[in-house]
Each structure stands twice: as C-alpha cells, then as structure tokens.
Amino acid sequence: MTLTCATARRLRHLSLLQRYGGRAPRYTSYPTAAQFTPAVDADLYATWLSALPVRKPVSVYVHIPFCARLCWYCGCSARAVHRPATVSDYVRLVTQEVGLAEARLPARLAVSAIHLGGGTPNMTSPEDLETLFAALRRAFAVAPGAEIAAEIDPTQLGEAWVRAAAGCGLTRASLGVQDLSPEVQAAVNRIEPFETVARAAALLRDAGVASLNLDLMYGLPKQRAHHLLATLERVLTLEPDRLALFGYAHVPWMRPHQKLIDEAALAGPAERLEQSEAAAERLTGAGYVRIGLDHYARPDDSLARALAAGRLRRNFQGYTDDQAQTLLGFGASAIGRLPQGYVQNFADELTWRKRIAAGELATARGLALTDEDRFRAEIIERLMCALSVDLEGVRRRHGRDASELAGARAALAGFEADGLVALDGPTVAVTELGRPFLRSVCALFDAGAGASGLRPSQVV
Ligand SMILES: C[S@@+](CC[C@H](N)C(=O)[O-])C[C@H]1O[C@@H](n2cnc3c(N)ncnc32)[C@H](O)[C@@H]1O
Numbered sequence: 001m002t003l004t005c006a007t008a009r010r011l012r013h014l015s016l017l018q019r020y021g022g023r024a025p026r027y028t029s030y031p032t033a034a035q036f037t038p039a040v041d042a043d044l045y046a047t048w049l050s051a052l053p054v055r056k057p058v059s060v061y062v063h064i065p066f067c068a069r070l071c072w073y074c075g076c077s078a079r080a081v082h083r084p085a086t087v088s089d090y091v092r093l094v095t096q097e098v099g100l101a102e103a104r105l106p107a108r109l110a111v112s113a114i115h116l117g118g119g120t121p122n123m124t125s126p127e128d129l130e131t132l133f134a135a136l137r138r139a140f141a142v143a144p145g146a147e148i149a150a151e152i153d154p155t156q157l158g159e160a161w162v163r164a165a166a167g168c169g170l171t172r173a174s175l176g177v178q179d180l181s182p183e184v185q186a187a188v189n190r191i192e193p194f195e196t197v198a199r200a201a202a203l204l205r206d207a208g209v210a211s212l213n214l215d216l217m218y219g220l221p222k223q224r225a226h227h228l229l230a231t232l233e234r235v236l237t238l239e240p241d242r243l244a245l246f247g248y249a250h251v252p253w254m255r256p257h258q259k260l261i262d263e264a265a266l267a268g269p270a271e272r273l274e275q276s277e278a279a280a281e282r283l284t285g286a287g288y289v290r291i292g293l294d295h296y297a298r299p300d301d302s303l304a305r306a307l308a309a310g311r312l313r314r315n316f317q318g319y320t321d322d323q324a325q326t327l328l329g330f331g332a333s334a335i336g337r338l339p340q341g342y343v344q345n346f347a348d349e350l351t352w353r354k355r356i357a358a359g360e361l362a363t364a365r366g367l368a369l370t371d372e373d374r375f376r377a378e379i380i381e382r383l384m385c386a387l388s389v390d391l392e393g394v395r396r397r398h399g400r401d402a403s404e405l406a407g408a409r410a411a412l413a414g415f416e417a418d419g420l421v422a423l424d425g426p427t428v429a430v431t432e433l434g435r436p437f438l439r440s441v442c443a444l445f446d447a448g449a450g451a452s453g454l455r456p457s458q459v460v
C-alpha cells in the first residue's frame with residue numbers, strides 16, 4: 001500500500017503532536033504573568049518609575065475592558081457594557097492614572113508607541129478618546145513618528161470615532177474578524193458579516209489610517225479548515241498589511257464564560273494543526289511573510305522588515321518592531337514592563353477604580369527580574385521572534401554558567417532527531433516543521449515551566 005503525501009504528512013503530525021503538542025505559555029513575557037506575585041506593589045512600582053532613564057523613549061499600553069457583547073471564545077480581560085457613562089468614567093480614571101504615573105517619573109518622557117487594547121477601545125466615545133489622548137500628550141512627549149495602534153471591533157465602529165481616532169494620530173488599526181462562516185460565528189456568539197469588516201477597513205483607510213491588521217482564529221467550535229480558507233479568500237481582498245492567526249485558547253478554568261462553548265464541537269490537535277498549516281500555505285502563497293508563532297505581514301510591512309533586520313520583539317501585545325525597553329500599562333489588568341521587572345494592575349475593575357480614585361497606583365502584582373530571568377528571557381524572545389538563537393552568545397553576554405543550559409541542550413537532541421530544530425554548534429534553529437511547536441521549544445529554557453499551577457493553553 002502506498003501512502004499519499006497528505007496522509008503521510010498527517011501521520012507524521014500525529015506522532016509529533018503526541019510527543020510535543022502539550023501545553024505551554026505563549027511567552028508574551030518571560031517569566032510569564034502566571035508567575036507574578038504581590039511582592040511587587042504600588043510602592044515598588046513608584047520606585048521603579050522614578051528610576052527610569054530620562055533619555056530613553058517608552059511605550060504605552062491602555063486597556064479598555066469593555067465590549068458590546070461577550071464573545072464566548074474570548075480570553076481577554078473584558079466585560080459587556082451598555083451604559084456609555086461607565087466607559088467615560090473609566091476613561092476619566094485612566095487619565096488620572098496617567099497623572100499618578102507622571103508625578104513619579106523623573107522627567108516628561110518620550111513615547112515611541114501607544115497601543116489601545118481591550119476589550120474594545122472603540123467602545124469609547126469620540127470625546128473619551130480625545131480626553132485620553134490629551135492626557136497622554138500632556139504627560140508624555142509623543143514622538144512625531146510614534147506608532148499609535150488600536151484593537152477595534154468592526155461591528156461597533158462609527159464614522160465619528162474613526163475621525164476622532166485619526167485626529168489623535170492613529171497609525172494602525174487591528175480589526176477582530178476571527179472566522180466569517182455563519183455557523184462558526186453562531187457557535188461563538190459573534191455575528192459579523194464580511195461587509196461589516198470591509199466597511200470598517202474602508203472607513204479607516206479613507207481617514208488616513210495607514211496600516212491595517214486583521215485578527216483571525218483557528219480551532220474555534222464547528223470551524224474546519226475549509227471555513228478558515230473561505231474566510232481568508234474574502235479578507236485577502238481587503239489587502240491587509242498584517243494578519244494574526246491565533247489558535248483558540250480554550251481555558252475555561254481561567255475564563256469561565258468559555259464554558260458556553262460546546263467542547264464536542266472543538267477540533268482536536270491534529271485538525272487544529274491542519275487548519276493553521278492550510279492557512280499558512282495560503283497566506284505565504286499570497287506573498288505574506290510568516291512571522292513567529294502566529295503573524296503574517298506583507299514584505300514591506302514594518303513587522304516583516306523588523307524580522308529581516310533581526311529587530312523583531314515580543315511583548316504583551318504580541319509581535320512588535322517597537323524597540324522601547326519600557327512599557328507603561330494603564331487601566332484595569334494592564335501589564336507593564338520596566339527595566340527592573342513586570343507590573344500588573346488589579347484586573348478587578350472595581351478595585352482598580354477605587355485605588356485610582358483614592359490617588360494611588362493600582363499595582364496588584366508583578367515580578368522583579370533576576371539576572372537568570374533576563375538570560376532566559378533573551379533566549380526565549382529570540383526563539384519566539386527569529387526562531388533561532390546563538391546560545392553561547394547569549395550565555396556569554398549574560399555571564400552565565402554553561403551548566404544552566406545542560407538540561408535544555410539534552411532535551412533538544414530529541415527535537416533535533418524529529419526534525420523540529422537544527423543544531424549547529426551553539427545555534428538552535430527551529431525548522432518549518434518545528435514552527436507549530438515553537439512554544440514547546442521555548443519551554444525547555446523556562447526555569448519555572450508549570451510552576452504556577454495554572455494550566456496554559458495547547459501549543460498547537
Ligand atoms: C481584544 S480582542 C480584539 C478587539 C475587539 N474586541 C474584537 O474582538 O474585535 C484581540 C484578539 O484576541 C483574539 N482572541 C480573543 N480570545 C482568544 C482566545 N481565547 N484564544 C485565542 N485568541 C483569542 C481574537 O482574535 C481577538 O480579535
């Protein structure tokens with residue numbers, strides 16, 4: 001009996017999934033947020049803020065935790081709201097929080113990037129948005145070429161908001177699409193026809209927002225590879241500059257509303273891998289550059305250029321070409337990164353509101369980075385971004401002992417035998433076959449993998 005190529009590939013994937021397809025963090029940071037503790041509090045954060053270098057630009061993240069409705073798959077920190085005043089009050093508090101941080105900073109720092117995430121930043125009114133940017137521009141010197149990005153729910157996008165956002169300097173819009181098939185949309189409580197996405201894209205481009213990213217997902221309930229491919233055919237007509245293709249992270253123990261999803265309708269690991277690889281083939285065939293774990297960009301996009309130049313970075317928002325070493329987070333649940341370590345605000349919105357209204361920073365937890373953390377973080381970030389790392393170079397730069405990597409090196413031999421990585425002296429390079437298992441490769445260098453007791457999502 002002869003096997004067809006497709007069958008042989010499927011069998012190979014199945015055997016790889018059994019060995020390497022477990023659970024691992026998405027490594028938007030190292031150590032991951034699961035390892036943050038209350039040892040980092042508002043007082044320590046204030047000290048860290050005051051010690052920031054005066055001449056280095058920072059990036060800013062603002063979390064808007066509101067949505068028009070809750071999509072059942074959602075893993076973000078968000079809730080449905082129906083009263084505009086709830087959002088406006090929140091934005092007013094964010095401006096106060098910006099003032100609280102500003103009072104502790106050593107100078108009026110330059111900002112190289114602003115990212116509005118959520119939730120749904122376009123749940124703000126145009127006036128809320130202008131209030132927010134006025135506060136940010138008062139507190140920081142927003143650099144002329146700064147990237148200003150917002151995550152946008154196309155179903156809630158109005159012309160007035162787009163005008164206000166363009167006036168505030170929006171340079172990149174990221175539209176949530178997921179999957180356009182009606183049966184998949186019904187299975188996740190998110191009805192969003194293609195025409196709605198196309199209208200949002202046109203509004204943003206007509207207003208001068210230069211760069212468009214679309215978020216898609218695979219592994220959703222009832223979703224099959226043909227749904228995803230049909231979705232791609234339609235969204236490619238919009239000529240997005242970037243696409244993100246996230247594997248659905250089903251973590252109902254962390255996001256209880258995901259229990260509304262019918263688990264029997266979820267694809268297994270082999271089908272998930274087939275979906276993501278089918279999409280990768282279609283997107284690379286359309287000329288997009290595959291970036292890291294889950295992104296695609298046109299070759300002239302800044303993300304693809306950063307990859308080519310070895311400047312691609314990974315942060316809490318995913319992949320970025322922003323080089324700032326400091327990220328200041330504002331809003332409930334927002335995470336920041338400072339040279340000294342990570343900080344996270346209270347995720348509970350009420351607690352966050354009370355703290356800010358009382359004139360206090362709302363830091364709930366975080367992590368002070370050790371030298372070993374920085375060493376491991378660099379290896380993991382290089383792997384997540386470039387898919388390759390010179391272990392010896394990183395080890396020497398950080399003055400670490402070779403014995404610290406002995407366990408990971410031994411484990412890599414198995415990955416190499418299966419064709420997932422290529423080892424060339426001290427250099428580890430993840431192969432295309434190994435790309436879907438990138439998180440598992442990174443986990444080899446994670447000193448605390450599994451230590452938090454929280455189960456992360458599936459790697460594929
Ligand atoms: C904050 S949301 C996007 C903005 C906007 N609220 C929307 O939904 O259109 C960011 C993206 O995260 C992705 N996402 C949300 N929940 C996820 C999950 N459980 N697993 C993987 N990706 C997820 C979706 O692609 C979503 O568009």
Ligand code: SF4
Nearest residue numbers: 067070071074078119
């Ligand atoms: S996917 Fe977007 S709109 Fe849906 S609940 Fe999550 S943040 Fe809100």
